[in-house]
Amino acid sequence: MEEFAGGTTTVVRIGSTVRRPVRAWSEATQWLLGRLAAAGVRGVPRRHGVDAQGREVLDFLPGEAGTDPVPEQARRDSALVSAAGLLRRVHDATAHLPDKAGHRWQLPAVEPVEVVCHGDFAPYNCVFDRGVTTGVFDFDAAHPGPRCWDLAHALYRFTPLSTVDSPPPAEQARRARLFLDSYGRSRDERQDVVDALGPRLASLVDFMHASAAAGDENFARHIAAGHADLYRRDIAHLTAHHELWARVVVG
Template sequence: MSGGTTTVVRIGRTVRRPVREWSEAVQWLLGRLAAAGVRGVPRWHGVDVQGREVLDFLPGVVGTYPVPEQARRDSALTSAARLLRSLHDATAPLPDKTAHPWQTPPVEPVEVICHGDFAPYNCVFQGGETTGVFDFDGAHPGPRCWDLAYAVYRFAPVSTVEAPDVPDVPGQARRVRLFLDAYGRTRDERRDVVDAFGPRLLALVAFMRAAAARGDPNFARHIEEGHADLYLRDVEHFEAHRATWDRVVVG
């Protein structure tokens, strides 16, 4: 999670972005996804004369807040789940997942390469379908449930925020179940995602606080704006309605 520090410039059918400490790992990942034939992810085309990475521009509407209507449809939710499944399946057999300088350390047990920030604001949508995902800065090795917990948090969404795209608790639970069914999780695997929800958000808060303590102004600003407090409230919200998640999501 780069904290919104990366300046991205579009040039024709490409985007250009600065090389970061973890760019080598992301380049390796994108190369493996391309080799596996995964659709909906940008291809890496090297470095330009200004020292910037060159990647594909993904056409479509980005799901930035307030989330556009087509990104809130059930069809966008289920196609997002299938896209995330394709990313995970392509990386599961790779033997050297932990041998690269990821921005975020691996999370055990390592099963796949997690996107790390799979959310509407990092996806593009066309005709009510999720057609692509970008910004792999937060990618890291970890379990599928770790990535899924954050994805359903953002896509359902599971939140205390009052906004047109945030349904009531039964509606949130329904959409979480819809996402996990589209991904193909079994009952026990859905429980793993429910169990991972709180730890995943608490890990994000810890990451933000550590980055701010190291002097990262962007994460310091996010904390000042109340992002960490929101995540903590949403953990409490999730725990307060655990019976609903167990009944509707786990089943």
């Protein structure tokens, strides 16, 4: 048995499964994982009910996790391209589900609803093998919304479009364009993603503060550690380089 802590959740690995606490939105994520399985989407965990201790039982995804410090293979272009393809398959599998907004998700739906967003598609929630993104887990933040909303967060995390431990802005722009091209976004659709970058980060800051105010100690610790301040600095970074994103990322 191996125990490890995620950003806000303690998970236990037992053999080929992981066990994690049941949450108020677990029924919604169970529904989502079931739909992804029915659609044949590979690289996402399957759910196997609840164990005797009342914990969710999910597949353990093999590979190297992209947790800090982010491994070298997770920074390769091949990881970027394959991550974009995986996110596209997750989105496509949920695009035509008529009841996707009829569940109790952790986060509210974002209009216009097009797909079920993963909500936190990032290297730390993915696994990698030989420079390829082979799987994604932790669907706790999943919620209905537009593709550009999820893509904005994925770009921020995978490029990464940050002021810390990130490549220079020109390389950030190249990597962002590669991700969006690999996903299959048109020029107008790339513009939608660039426009969503700042609002998506701002919504994360708002969610952290609301959660901390409601008594969530994990988010209170994140704020105390300066995470919200970092996101605000990164919003300023995104704004400062808007012309670069427009020229290279949108084209």
